[in-house]
Amino acid sequence: MPELPEVETMRRGVLDAAGRRVESVTVPPCACRPIAMSPSQRQLDRRMKGRRIDGIDRRGKRLVIVLDNQDRLVIEPRMTGILLVADPPDVDHLRLQMDLSGAGVNRLWFWDRRGLGTVTLYREDEYRTAIDQRLGVDALQISTEQLRQKLSSSRRCIKVALLDQSAVAGIGNLYAAEILFAAGVDPRTRCDRLTGPQWRRIHDQIGLILEDAIRHEGSTLSDGTYRNALNDPGGYQNCHRVYDRAGQACPRCRDGEIRRIVQAQRSTFFCPRCQRRSGLHSTLREDFHSHDRSASLR
DNA sequence: CATATGTCCTGAGAGC
DNA sequence: TGCTCTCAGGACATAT
Numbered sequence: 001m002p003e004l005p006e007v008e009t010m011r012r013g014v015l016d017a018a019g020r021r022v023e024s025v026t027v028p029p030c031a032c033r034p035i036a037m038s039p040s041q042r043q044l045d046r047r048m049k050g051r052r053i054d055g056i057d058r059r060g061k062r063l064v065i066v067l068d069n070q071d072r073l074v075i076e077p078r079m080t081g082i083l084l085v086a087d088p089p090d091v092d093h094l095r096l097q098m099d100l101s102g103a104g105v106n107r108l109w110f111w112d113r114r115g116l117g118t119v120t121l122y123r124e125d126e127y128r129t130a131i132d133q134r135l136g137v138d139a140l141q142i143s144t145e146q147l148r149q150k151l152s153s154s155r156r157c158i159k160v161a162l163l164d165q166s167a168v169a170g171i172g173n174l175y176a177a178e179i180l181f182a183a184g185v186d187p188r189t190r191c192d193r194l195t196g197p198q199w200r201r202i203h204d205q206i207g208l209i210l211e212d213a214i215r216h217e218g219s220t221l222s223d224g225t226y227r228n229a230l231n232d233p234g235g236y237q238n239c240h241r242v243y244d245r246a247g248q249a250c251p252r253c254r255d256g257e258i259r260r261i262v263q264a265q266r267s268t269f270f271c272p273r274c275q276r277r278s279g280l281h282s283t284l285r286e287d288f289h290s291h292d293r294s295a296s297l298r
Numbered sequence: 299c300a301t302a303t304g305t306c307c308t309g310a311g312a313g314c
Numbered sequence: 315t316g317c318t319c320t321c322a323g324g325a326c327a328t329a330t
Contacts, residue, residue: 001323032308061324078324079307093308114307116324156301165325173323223310223322265303266323 002077003061004139004170005213005236006226010083011058013229016105017085018056022048022067023101028094028109035095036118044121047071053100060135060169070124074131075110081117084109086231095119113225139170139210144203151191158194158202159187160264171206174219174243177269179205181242186275187268188261193277212239242269250274 002010025045027034037044052068063083065073075083081095088094088111096110096119110119122130137146150167151158161167162176171179180187183201185194194202213219218234220226221244227233241251246260246269256273 003324076325079322080309081324112307113309114322114324116307118325154300160301163324221322225309264301267321 001079001172001174001221002081002218002226003172003175004058004210005175005216006218006234007058007061007063007077007170008214009217009228009234010077011056011063014083014085014105014108015056017065017100017108018053020100020102020106021050021052023099024049024097026097026099028091028097030092030094032093032095032115035112035115037096038118038120041096044073044119047121048073048098058138059131060138060165061172062131062135064127064131072122072124072127072131074118074120074122074127076118076120077112078114078116078118080114080225081110081112082225082227083229084111084227084231085229089227089231135165135169136167137169139168139206142168142203142206144200147203147206148199152194152199154191156191157188157263158185158191159268161191162202163264163266168206170210173266173268174240175209175213177243178240179209181270181275182209184275186272186277187263187270189277212236242271245269 025041025048027041048067053065054068055066057064057066061076063075085105085108088109093111093113094109095112095115095117098108100106100108110117136150147168151161154161159176159180162171162179163173179202182205185198185202213236216234216236216239217228218226219236219240220233221237224233242258245258248258250256250258250271250273253271253273256271258269258271261268
């Protein structure tokens with residue numbers, strides 16, 4: 001389920017494509033129905049052929065390929081989409097192929113088992129209105145004050161609000177759970193009841209957890225779907241402390257059990273002992289956070 | 299306006 | 315063994 005760390009890993013994995021020219025954009029023969037693509041493959045090919053790739057950016061969970069005429073190809077991996085320069089896990093779910101000029105990395109593939117991903121080519125002004133203005137500040141760029149300003153008047157639970165891409169872009173279900181655990185905040189806390197220190201801890205942990213996950217090249221869950229551009233699994237799944245660990249002992253307090261609840265039709269995992277609604281926290285909790293920080297930087 | 303719910307999709311795993 | 319059912323959660327459309 002690519003979230004910010006996985007998409008950032010994809011971006012880094014295909015950076016070699018920058019500076020090359022697009023030779024063709026095609027849909028490989030595959031058994032699946034086509035993914036949502038706009039405009040059509042024929043139009044994509046026509047508009048991109050011969051263009052130089054000026055940059056490969058990321059905004060939240062979206063990968064943005066910037067062409068020399070300032071058109072932008074936006075790839076949304078959603079649940080199972082990945083970008084590859086190596087051979088794909090199978091050829092049955094290849095959705096798009098981009099052939100590039102030059103030696104070395106001269107082919108990019110978008111592979112997506114479930115096919116919920118999308119590929120869209122925007123002109124510069126379309127990109128501004130459809131992507132730039134609709135998405136919140138990237139989770140790695142947002143300040144504590146910006147985060148607070150966006151969410152502190154909301155009545156939603158903090159876990160649900162963190163998934164709102166128009167507030168802050170890049171956090172999904174998995175990292176929301178890990179961030180709130182590290183921040184010691186109960187995921188059911190309403191945004192408008194969070195204290196200043198809680199907002200600060202949440203903001204700190206957004207940066208620390210996401211950066212740590214990027215260092216580990218993202219999370220490859222038990223279904224093995226997520227891969228980096230070389231088709232290698234990530235490593236951050238071994239660092240998860242609450243996600244998909246219901247019933248296991250809490251890695252911090254050891255006594256409590258990780259609980260699974262459902263919020264907005266999505267699983268939330270947390271430790272009821274370590275994650276409190278109250279803004280007050282004990283000395284023990286401070287120890288937890290300083291320990292947490294050094295662990296994250298390891 | 300803010301917030302909540304339904305929908306798409308495929309394959310893994312559970313239960314019988 | 316093979317069938318049916320449920321679930322995973324990204325983003326958006328529609329409903330409240």
